[in-house]
Amino acid sequence: MSKVRLALSLATASLWYRRKVLALVCLTLALSVTLLLGIQYLRTEVRQSFTSTISGTDLIVGARSGQLNLLLYSVFHIGDATNNIRWSTYQKLAQDKRIDWVVPVSLGDSYRGYRVVSTNAQFIERFRYGNDQPLELTTGHWFTGLFDVVLGAGVARQLNHQAGDRVVLSHGGGRTSFANHTDLPFTVSGILAPTGTPVDQAVYISLEAMEAIHVGWESGIALPGRTLTEEKAKTRSFEPDAITAAFIGLDKPILTFQLQRELNQYREEPLSAILPGVALSELWRMMGQFEKALLGISAFVVITSLTGLVAVLLTIQAQRQQEVAVLRATGAPPILIASLYSFECVVLALAASALALLLGAGAIAGLGPWLLEQYGIQIGLRGLNRAEWLLLGLVPVAAFVVSLLPALRSWQKSRKLGFAGSGG
Amino acid sequence: MFRWPGREQPLVFPDISLAAGEHLFLHGPSGTGKSTLLGLLAGMQTPQTGSISLLGQQTSAMRAGARDRFRADHMGVIFQQFNLVPYLSALANVTLPCRLSALRRARADRHPDTAASELLKELGIPESHWHHGVTELSIGQQQRVAAARALIGAPEIILADEPTSALDTDNRDRFLDLLLTLARERQCSVVFVSHDRSLASHFHHQLALGGTP
Numbered sequence: 128m129s130k131v132r133l134a135l136s137l138a139t140a141s142l143w144y145r146r147k148v149l150a151l152v153c154l155t156l157a158l159s160v161t162l163l164l165g166i167q168y169l170r171t172e173v174r175q176s177f178t179s180t181i182s183g184t185d186l187i188v189g190a191r192s193g194q195l196n197l198l199l200y201s202v203f204h205i206g207d208a209t210n211n212i213r214w215s216t217y218q219k220l221a222q223d224k225r226i227d228w229v230v231p232v233s234l235g236d237s238y239r240g241y242r243v244v245s246t247n248a249q250f251i252e253r254f255r256y257g258n259d260q261p262l263e264l265t266t267g268h269w270f271t272g273l274f275d276v277v278l279g280a281g282v283a284r285q286l287n288h289q290a291g292d293r294v295v296l297s298h299g300g301g302r303t304s305f306a307n308h309t310d311l312p313f314t315v316s317g318i319l320a321p322t323g324t325p326v327d328q329a330v331y332i333s334l335e336a337m338e339a340i341h342v343g344w345e346s347g348i349a350l351p352g353r354t355l356t357e358e359k360a361k362t363r364s365f366e367p368d369a370i371t372a373a374f375i376g377l378d379k380p381i382l383t384f385q386l387q388r389e390l391n392q393y394r395e396e397p398l399s400a401i402l403p404g405v406a407l408s409e410l411w412r413m414m415g416q417f418e419k420a421l422l423g424i425s426a427f428v429v430i431t432s433l434t435g436l437v438a439v440l441l442t443i444q445a446q447r448q449q450e451v452a453v454l455r456a457t458g459a460p461p462i463l464i465a466s467l468y469s470f471e472c473v474v475l476a477l478a479a480s481a482l483a484l485l486l487g488a489g490a491i492a493g494l495g496p497w498l499l500e501q502y503g504i505q506i507g508l509r510g511l512n513r514a515e516w517l518l519l520g521l522v523p524v525a526a527f528v529v530s531l532l533p534a535l536r537s538w539q540k541s542r543k544l545g546f547a548g549s550g551g
Numbered sequence: 552m553f554r555w556p557g558r559e560q561p562l563v564f565p566d567i568s569l570a571a572g573e574h575l576f577l578h579g580p581s582g583t584g585k586s587t588l589l590g591l592l593a594g595m596q597t598p599q600t601g602s603i604s605l606l607g608q609q610t611s612a613m614r615a616g617a618r619d620r621f622r623a624d625h626m627g628v629i630f631q632q633f634n635l636v637p638y639l640s641a642l643a644n645v646t647l648p649c650r651l652s653a654l655r656r657a658r659a660d661r662h663p664d665t666a667a668s669e670l671l672k673e674l675g676i677p678e679s680h681w682h683h684g685v686t687e688l689s690i691g692q693q694q695r696v697a698a699a700r701a702l703i704g705a706p707e708i709i710l711a712d713e714p715t716s717a718l719d720t721d722n723r724d725r726f727l728d729l730l731l732t733l734a735r736e737r738q739c740s741v742v743f744v745s746h747d748r749s750l751a752s753h754f755h756h757q758l759a760l761g762g763t764p
Binding site for chain 2 (some may be wrong): 129130133137140141143144145195441450453454455457458459460461487542544545546
């Protein structure tokens with residue numbers, strides 16, 4: 128036991144003595160560990176944030192299609208709906224006793240490349256993301272007037288819009304559209320707080336407004352004389368014929384599967400009902416391969432810097448012959464000499480790991496608000512989970528394993544060492 | 552007899568016996584195996600033929616680990632130069648044997664730091680240098696720190712391999728005086744290797760190596 132203490136104190140003294148050379152190696156190792164740990168951390172965070180893009184919704188209903196397709200167009204606004212749902216179907220759903228709430232959404236138009244989602248007041252009230260977080264507005268209010276529009280945080284930031292700005296929506300998707308609803312401009316009534324979900328990248332109008340701006344567009348383009356003016360539109364009432372999808376919340380979540388089966392077998396029109404959580408995990412599994420590759424690459428970076436560490440230790444070994452001779456002559460057994468290398472390597476790795484923790488925490492604390500502001504990615508500081516601690520713990524273990532090479536070499540050499548370092 | 556690996560010519564040593572507490576002066580031209588003899592005595596090598604008995608124990612028959620322990624317990628060693636662990640303070644260098652051997656620690660009779668301080672004082676190392684890195688010390692001071700390390704815990708045998716060859720005459724005489732005086736106080740036997748035969752008069756016995764095998 129006293130030998131271990133001696134070896135430890137010698138190792139730390141030796142590390143301190145060579146601190147200038149070793150600081151760089153330690154920094155390299157710390158940076159690579161930060162990379163490894165950072166990627167593992169982000170993996171967890173991004174998965175968490177991704178799989179909670181939508182929460183609190185029990186079912187998403189759309190026209191008959193695959194679950195990924197439905198998820199992609201209804202939640203992520205990627206791709207197009209295969210078909211619409213009749214308004215009568217929506218009304219039936221709204222009256223169903225098992226269903227607590229229904230949020231209708233209608234897609235199709237766009238505003239300078241961002242999807243226009245037409246919905247109603249249920250959306251701001253019922254839509255949840257993350258850990259059951261509701262949507263909030265940073266400025267203004269949810270649309271009340273016919274030509275009010277609410278912007279997602281990302282849209283407002285990118286296009287530098289404020290409440291009160293006038294915007295003109297385009298017919299159909301795409302960044303540049305030749306058919307604009309120029310005669311019926313909208314007024315920004317509010318801007319949503321950033322969520323880190325596709326909600327940030329969309330603009331929201333009422334279902335009635337969607338109908339109003341498409342009067343006279345039945346053939347796909349505006350027919351002169353048949354479109355409405357703002358004054359005329361405000362005097363009429365509109366009821367949509369169809370919606371694209373509906374988010375459903377149930378009174379008793381236990382009925383989810385029963386209702387899903389019923390909707391999938393709906394007689395009046397072909398529908399698909401999906402569980403958003405299941406569809407999201409399936410989507411993540413598809414994209415998950417990439418992050419695994421990333422983790423693998425960063426593990427190799429750590430191995431590379433550990434190899435560099437051993438190379439430096441082996442170089443230093445040549446300068447340590449006198450010291451080894453003194454220790455041997457004083458009666459230190461070869462195993463003590465060898466253990467110096469292992470201790471030094473492990474202590475360095477521990478120092479590098481601690482530094483990596485500090486660097487990582489600093490980077491997340493410093494960059495987190497900026498990431499959310501600029502890219503809508505929400506990454507906060509949290510304690511490490513078990514997998515991350517395990518990964519971090521593997522670093523000193525790996526350092527010990529690679530230290531066996533210089534340790535074994537010095538063990539062999541010091542066994543054969545003669546008096547005053549001669550021989551061997 | 553001992554032969555270094557890869558060398559044809561074996562080194563052959565005469566029979567040597569030394570009573571406890573007596574000092575031996577070894578001299579001879581280089582290549583005659585003075586350092587090798589010290590290595591054999593220290594138990595860092597074993598002879599191919601013949602045997603070494605120290606303090607009533609046949610060390611040449613011991614296993615490597617036991618020889619290491621015997622060296623830690625019963626021997627102090629001083630080299631020609633580079634005697635000290637560069638990253639330890641002078642004091643930590645001196646107490647090193649006490650940390651490697653419980654026996655030396657027990658014989659130091661009080662806290663190793665106190666014993667080391669006394670030795671350093673007796674050997675004339677200024678107190679301001681005790682806690683600093685040994686690389687700041689002069690060669691003469693380094694050799695005296697090494698002597699203190701060899702003497703701490705009163706080992707029975709001190710092996711000194713040309714410890715004075717890097718010193719000037721004044722330093723050399725002072726060093727030798729101090730070493731032998733302190734060794735006598737502790738009843739240590741000193742085996743001293745040097746090519747400087749003028750030092751021989753300080754020792755009880757002298758032996759010339761270099762007889763042809």
